Amino acid sequence: MADQNLGENDEPLLVAKSLSKSFGRIAACRDVSFSLYPGEVLAIVGESGSGKSTLLQMLSGQLAASAGHVSYRMRDGVTRDLATLGEAERRLLFRTDWGFVHQDPAQGLRMAVSAGANVGERLMAVGWNHYGRLRETASDWLTRVEIDIARIDDAPRTYSGGMRQRLQIARNLVTEPRLVFMDEPTGGLDVSVQARLLDLLRSLVAELHLAVIIVTHDLAVARLLSHRVMVMKGGLVIETGLTDQVLDDPREPYTQLLVSSILPP
Template identity: 50%
Template sequence: MNNGNHHNGAATAGGVGPAGIAGAGDNQWLLRVRNLTKIYGEPGPRTLELTGPEFSSNICPDTDSIVACAEVSFDLYPGEVLGIVGESGSGKSTVVKLLYFDLGKTAGSALLYPYDQGQTNMLEASGQQKRRIRNHLMGMVYQNPRDGLNFHFSSGGNIAEKLIMAGQLHVGGIRERASQLLEKTEIPVRRLDDTPATFSGGMQQRVQIAKAIANNPPLLFLDEVTTGLDVSVQARVLDLIRELQQELGIAMIVVSHDLSVIRMLTDRTLVMKNGRIVESGLTDQILQDPQHAYTQLLVSSLL
């Protein structure tokens, strides 16, 4: 576990660290999220008051609107790994999908330091700006590889797609970079021209990871990346993620319902239930001494 190395990706003053943040001191956040909210349907004036963990429901009794997540706030530092844990429907995947622009927000702000030095709410950027942020500053690894990969392209072609979107156009350079990334993610380079459809589930996830880190983004989202994989394959994928994180100093947000994944990968954890954060803190602390009744339940089910 890499607790304590929260700033291994932070740049020294004046220089640019692996996270690409010039002059960012140790206390400079990479991502600052405030009051992030997503509601499906028409909310009423009391929708947020009448939903949440204390009601064990995220459905508004007045309007039937669904509060996928509400008033989620946190900071993420360069090189830090933040876990978001909770049962199905807790809102954890919604948070990363909002931050990766797969969904539009109902309310809230997200500042990403490398984008306009964290002065502008990226959730309100233009479509063109959002594409630029996604292509240069973020990577996403989805639970289902079909959401992150084009199964009609070769594995190398999938990586090339990410590189081309960020403005790399030299074919030889792209192939070389794709080969390097496959090697880094433990996929035989001879499979560069094979499609992901011919790969096992674990290999498909590794191609997704290779694509997601192709442009050395400072921020990577991982959404339930081991769900549906065999236990031995899960372990290899998690080892790979941990090695890449340590080597590249990349900040990550790891979403999982599985506390053993959270324990292995993360420095800090947010616990979500019914769309709200019910507890947050250092991962070790949360696992050893959970404060909220729901977290206690999650931890005791792991033991």
């Protein structure tokens, strides 16, 4: 089919090819392939042990794949195999062009350091050396994630769970990454707090044209945030497609089970 109908930006940002990971005799993740385009939100759903977190770690270069590879189109337009990046390049990528939002904010934040410094750290790491500008940028971002700037000098350990998660998002987005990985970003939050966070994520993703790979076991999160969904079971991707298509017209027995297990709203 003629591809003239596709979006303006036709080159994928990230391509996974036949990714597999075994731990001893256990295959945690088997033969996963997909392409992610700029501005696209992909949800990886499945229950605990389905391999989705292992996959996320491989995609974000934190875990070496047993087979297959991941390539990423860098800011200079050159597509590179992640395995060939030097550690310095990989770490630079991780704190500039990528973001990673952890389920547990304590893993993604410096809990004893003020919110302002948490947001400013990535900028300082790339050489920002002006306190006034750092503070101004941090204030802007706190406002964008709906944190009262009166709290800028407080450490996140004095924050509520929802605020911590929003701070983690600000800390990641301050360098205007093109790709953000999220690992159960709403896990462990109250329902009302979750709704606010999802809503915020939705608008930020659209506004900043972010590509996102989000791992979640919550189909409501997948429906609200993602364009496309991959359903994983036993290390395999068993079904993939447009999010509303997979959730409204699931084909695989396991996907039907997942969808039918949601409580009605």
